[in-house]
Amino acid sequence: MVIDTEGLSFNFGKQAVVKSLSLKVPEGSIYGFLGPNGAGKTTTIKLLMNLLKTDEGNIHIFGQELKSNRVKILSQIGSLIEQPAIYLHLSGKENLLNRALLLEIPAKRVDDMLDLVHLTSAANKKAGQYSLGMKQRLGIALALLPDPKLLILDEPTNGLDPNGIIEVRELMLRLVKQQQKTVFISSHLLAEVERMASHVGIINNGELLFQGSINELQALNQPQVQIEAENTVDAANLLKRNDFTVTEIDDEHIFVPFTSKQKMGEINSLLNKNGYTVYSINKQQKDLEKLFLAITQSA
């Protein structure tokens, strides 16, 4: 495991913000750390970066205990926490040169990074004049500058346009595939990370509600039968009287958990026999976004 925490807890005063978190981030993975706003994602990231003092539990990164190997571990991590930390009176290039000076990185890599995040033409413009998306890209360049083994990115697509989001996604996939990096990326939008994450952790109110591969998350996702019929309320009551579970009803649809094709046929004939016209009936997979909401809201 690249990141391995056990019983990690943190309180702001009396309020428990992170509760007994056990994160397992495998090497070479893109780990999507998901949760609604205020769930404890940024606090967890700050604990991983040793910016906040752990109240309970321990953190191992690259198999080493964080507190006693802080400098050694941090030398292999590139991070972007909350909004990018940028000196607004310096140009984008100067921000990168300053970081390169601190980390003893050749200036040539600064130009490569500017190129990578498409900021070459704005390199000498003051960062204070950058748009939110440009600042975010500069933040990503700062995180990538030391060529770290582990990238920790806190909501990196904030402020990016759809093209920018796709670019970040492709960049992350490339880094993992071609350079065997590990990426830990937080977001409040499942749709944003489901296309790139190999592993997912879902946090809400400081508690880890789910952790596993994206396939394991999919497996949680039970298929359902969507029935389009007239008079859905009465039709749903009929199904209930006949021992079918109805999970959701709206003006046009009834949703029933999928068990088998035969049961789908039974539903269809039952409704038709009782005078309810069925316009369509099909097996449907709940999208992950709904699953994410279901997990975070049921907690």
Place this chain on the structure above:
Amino acid sequence: MKGFILSFRSEFYKTRKTLGFWSSILLPLLICLLLFIGFLNNSDKQAHTPALMLWIEFSGLILMIMGSFILPMLIIFIAYSVNNIEHKADTWKSLFSLPISKLSVYSAKYFYAVFLTFLCLALFALFTLGFGNLLSVIKPTLRFSEYHVEGLLARVYLKLFLCSLGILSIQFLLSLLFRDFLKPMGIGFICAISGDILSGNWKYSYFFPYSHPMLAISTIENGVKNSHGNGPMPQIAVDIFTREIFVSLAVALVIFVGGYFIVLKKSVK
């Protein structure tokens, strides 16, 4: 040590375009230039003043302006600007997530503030010398060149520098801890005024760091009054290591070490 040097260089790189850095250069230049113009305009009245008296008047005016109020305020501003650059850009979190020890980051920032104060006072000494000698070149009736004041000025400004360190450490810590402008500046401003008032009226004022610049100026004044030798080169004794200097150094050391432990314990939000 490498982390300290890299962080110190980075401090210069970051601040080289800020008012905090340039104020350390422009303030001595401006004050000395204004006095230079004033002396130039009144050169006829000073035509027969002995060289030593000319230097005492010229540098004494600068020192009085400095010691009474400008030096403490400049120190407050330097300490504020060195830390504010990180508060403003929200860069504490990135600074403390770099593979550099917290001691290196903290001490580089502290010593950079010390360096700016030293630079400012060194420039005051240099500009005083430069403009004084320039006056005697432009107006030969002003006989600045007849007395060599270099050693005396070096001792005077060294004393001022040493007595600044107590205030600098307190203000540095306040500016590090408080994000907003008002707390460190407000506390500093009130303390600087109190220091001025107390320096002449309280016998234990040497325990109060904000009184130290005024106390240092007073000991220099006493040195001038007690100058001995009536020849062309009378000697002026300036005792550098007086009790307020020891208090200033002790305060600086205690606050610097204490500040480091606060940084170690403090969460970066």
